[in-house]
Amino acid sequence: MRANAAQQAGPADAAAKGQGAADGLPVVSLCHVRKSFGEVPVLRDITLEVQRGEVVAIIGASGGGKSTLLRCATLLERMDAGSLSYAGLEVARDEGGRAAYADKATVREARSRFGLVFQGYNLFPHWDVMRNICDAPETVQGRPKEEAEAEARELVRRMGLEGCERKVPCELSGGQQQRVSIARALAMHPDVLYFDEPTSALDPQLTSEVLKVIRGLAEEHMTMVIVTHEMAFARDVADRVVFMDEGRIVEEGTPEQVLVHPTQERTRAFLAHGKD
Amino acid sequence: MTIQTMLSMLFGGFQTSLAIFALTLVGALPLGVLVALARQSRIKPLAWLMRIYISIMRGTPLMLQMFAIYFAPYYVFGIQLNPGSKWTAVVVAFIINYAAYFAEIYRSGIQSIPRGQYEAAEVLGYTGSQTFVRIVLPQVVKRILPAMGNEVITLIKDTSLAFSIGVAEMFSTARAIVASQVTMLPFLFAAGIYWVSNFVIESLLAALEHRLDYYHE
Numbered sequence: 001m002r003a004n005a006a007q008q009a010g011p012a013d014a015a016a017k018g019q020g021a022a023d024g025l026p027v028v029s030l031c032h033v034r035k036s037f038g039e040v041p042v043l044r045d046i047t048l049e050v051q052r053g054e055v056v057a058i059i060g061a062s063g064g065g066k067s068t069l070l071r072c073a074t075l076l077e078r079m080d081a082g083s084l085s086y087a088g089l090e091v092a093r094d095e096g097g098r099a100a101y102a103d104k105a106t107v108r109e110a111r112s113r114f115g116l117v118f119q120g121y122n123l124f125p126h127w128d129v130m131r132n133i134c135d136a137p138e139t140v141q142g143r144p145k146e147e148a149e150a151e152a153r154e155l156v157r158r159m160g161l162e163g164c165e166r167k168v169p170c171e172l173s174g175g176q177q178q179r180v181s182i183a184r185a186l187a188m189h190p191d192v193l194y195f196d197e198p199t200s201a202l203d204p205q206l207t208s209e210v211l212k213v214i215r216g217l218a219e220e221h222m223t224m225v226i227v228t229h230e231m232a233f234a235r236d237v238a239d240r241v242v243f244m245d246e247g248r249i250v251e252e253g254t255p256e257q258v259l260v261h262p263t264q265e266r267t268r269a270f271l272a273h274g275k276d
Numbered sequence: 277m278t279i280q281t282m283l284s285m286l287f288g289g290f291q292t293s294l295a296i297f298a299l300t301l302v303g304a305l306p307l308g309v310l311v312a313l314a315r316q317s318r319i320k321p322l323a324w325l326m327r328i329y330i331s332i333m334r335g336t337p338l339m340l341q342m343f344a345i346y347f348a349p350y351y352v353f354g355i356q357l358n359p360g361s362k363w364t365a366v367v368v369a370f371i372i373n374y375a376a377y378f379a380e381i382y383r384s385g386i387q388s389i390p391r392g393q394y395e396a397a398e399v400l401g402y403t404g405s406q407t408f409v410r411i412v413l414p415q416v417v418k419r420i421l422p423a424m425g426n427e428v429i430t431l432i433k434d435t436s437l438a439f440s441i442g443v444a445e446m447f448s449t450a451r452a453i454v455a456s457q458v459t460m461l462p463f464l465f466a467a468g469i470y471w472v473s474n475f476v477i478e479s480l481l482a483a484l485e486h487r488l489d490y491y492h493e
Contacts, residue, residue: 076395111401122396125491126414136400139410168491188400 025087027052027192027223028073028114032094033082035068042068044247046082050192053221057228057238057255061270065247066227070196073225074116075107086113087191112141115185119197121177123169123184129156130165133183141188148187155183159213175206179213186217193217195226211237231271235259243267277457286465289449293435294473296370296445300431303371308378309413315383326379333376339440342369346441366438374431381423385416418488425481429474446470 026049035043043065050056058066071077073084075091079099084092091110092099101107123132133152137143156165159179169177178198185193195214199207211233217224218237228234234241234255241258243251243266251264262268315326333341346365349355389412397407436447444452446469450462 074399076398108401111399114399116396116399118392118396120392122390122392124393124396124411125493126418135410136402139406140401170492184400 026050026085027054027087028225029083029085030069030073031083033069033072033084033099034080035065035072035077036080042247043072043079046244046247046249048242048249050223050225052191052223054223054240055218055238056225056240056242057234058225058242058244059228059231059234059258059270060244060250061273064244066244067196069244070116070194070225070227074114074194075111076116086110089113112188113191115188115190115193117178117181117185117193117195117198119200121169121174121181121201123177123181125169128166128168129161129172129180132169132180133187136184137187152183152187155186158216159183160209173206174202175209178202178206178210182210182213182217192223192225195224195228197227197229199228199230231259243270245270277453279461282453282457282462283465285449285453286446286462286469289444289446290469292438292443292445293432293447296366296435296438296443297432299367300370300374301428303367304374304378307371307375308382311375311379312382312386313408315379316386330376330379333373334380338369338373338434339437341373342366342437342441345369362441362443366441366443370431370434374427377427378424381420381427382416384423385420386412388419389415421481421485421488425478428477428481432473432477433470 029049031047033043033046034041046065046069048056048069058069060066068077072079078101079092081094081097081099082092083090083094083099089106089110090102091107092101094100102110124135127135130149130152133155134145134148137148137151138145153165156162159182161176161179161183164172164176164180169180172180182193182198198214199210202210207230211230214224214226214233215237226234226238236255238255240252241255242249243258243262243264245266251258251262251267257263258267259271262271311326311330314322315330317323317326342365345368346357346362349361350357393411393415394407397411402411435445438445439448439451442448446466450466453462454460
């Protein structure tokens with residue numbers, strides 16, 4: 001029941017949704033996650049919970065496991081061990097040191113609870129902006145065409161993409177494409193929105209357009225997990241910063257704690273390196 | 277024999293050529309998709325079966341395949357052949373032969389679609405078949421159009437192979453007139469008709485390519 005209510009609420013209602021979640025369950029909860037590619041361990045015992053309305057920034061050097069963690073949370077990658085739940089919906093649980101995944105219907109239900117914004121946008125190139133945003137609500141959720149289109153138009157406006165409705169992705173700048181992909185994710189009314197280095201492929205000008213949009217969502221208390229290299233942005237927008245290195249969470253806390261007064265040597269080294 | 281009589285006989289044969297051409301496309305275009313998918317199936321025996329099928333279809337002459345399909349019902353099942361059997365054999369042979377070629381072209385197209393497209397679709401909750409029909413296939417069509425154009429043009433010319441089994445398409449008709457009237461003109465006319473048909477097909481393909489030119493990666 002609660003899941004349906006959450007699905008019907010638009011992202012603009014995220015704040016109300018946060019207050020309405022009386023059960024207080026974290027939107028997403030990953031416990032003791034382990035993942036190896038062959039012999040190489042990529043995630044070593046990661047535990048991360050995200051509360052409703054929270055904005056979490058994950059930082060760290062390349063190869064530290066940030067993207068893999070996001071891919072496990074979005075079910076693009078299977079964990080070797082650990083558990084994963086979306087607000088009480090158990091997607092995978094730990095069974096004797098192995099992750100046991102739930103049935104297809106549960107996994108499908110879980111997919112409706114999150115959205116993912118890719119580093120490379122991954123828009124559908126043969127569709128115009130409107131179709132990119134409307135198609136999943138219509139095809140996957142079976143919502144009426146008029147409703148999906150009206151909402152898509154509203155999202156286009158919020159993303160500052162007026163006039164681009166009938167353009168195809170190759171006619172847009174990288175920053176515009178990334179904003180379309182954010183709109184596409186929001187149209188599905190996710191409980192939590194993941195960003196995998198959303199501005200890494202963009203120049204500073206286009207980066208700021210995209211960050212502005214994400215900042216706007218943060219102000220509306222959209223629950224978000226953002227893997228980013230933009231330290232200033234993380235400090236500015238995140239409620240919590242998580243520093244990952246070599247497959248572990250080394251340090252986490254408020255942006256002030258982690259970015260300004262880090263207690264761990266590795267965090268300091270990473271931050272110092274990032275500044276030069 | 278007047279030139280008019282010749283031409284009308286040739287066009288009679290051309291109708292048969294066109295029928296082979298059309299039926300082959302109608303059968304082989306969708307069958308090729310299924311073969312391409314089966315060829316990439318996770319079910320290994322199925323994938324291997326399709327590999328062998330494609331290999332045989334590409335590795336032996338179409339003419340030989342027509343004969344094999346024509347005589348198989350008699351030698352394998354003892355079914356008596358009738359006058360319609362030749363026509364059926366030609367159409368079946370063309371469809372399964374071309375489906376193999378089309379399948380390989382589809383496969384090249386399917387494999388060229390970036391992983392990110394599948395991942396975006398998966399995260400949005402599209403089912404496997406929705407992803408294929410709505411997202412992958414339309415992009416595949418654009419990518420494989422030039423290669424498919426080649427095959428379609430070859431197909432028009434390949435219809436003349438039906439001559440070998442005794443189905444009276446345009447080439448058989450031309451050859452019969454040449455033999456009886458002692459003139460090379462029918463060959464010249466037939467060549468002209470093949471070429472004009474392919475010119476029309478080339479134009480249609482160019483128009484289709486132009487229509488799909490509204491986007492690129």
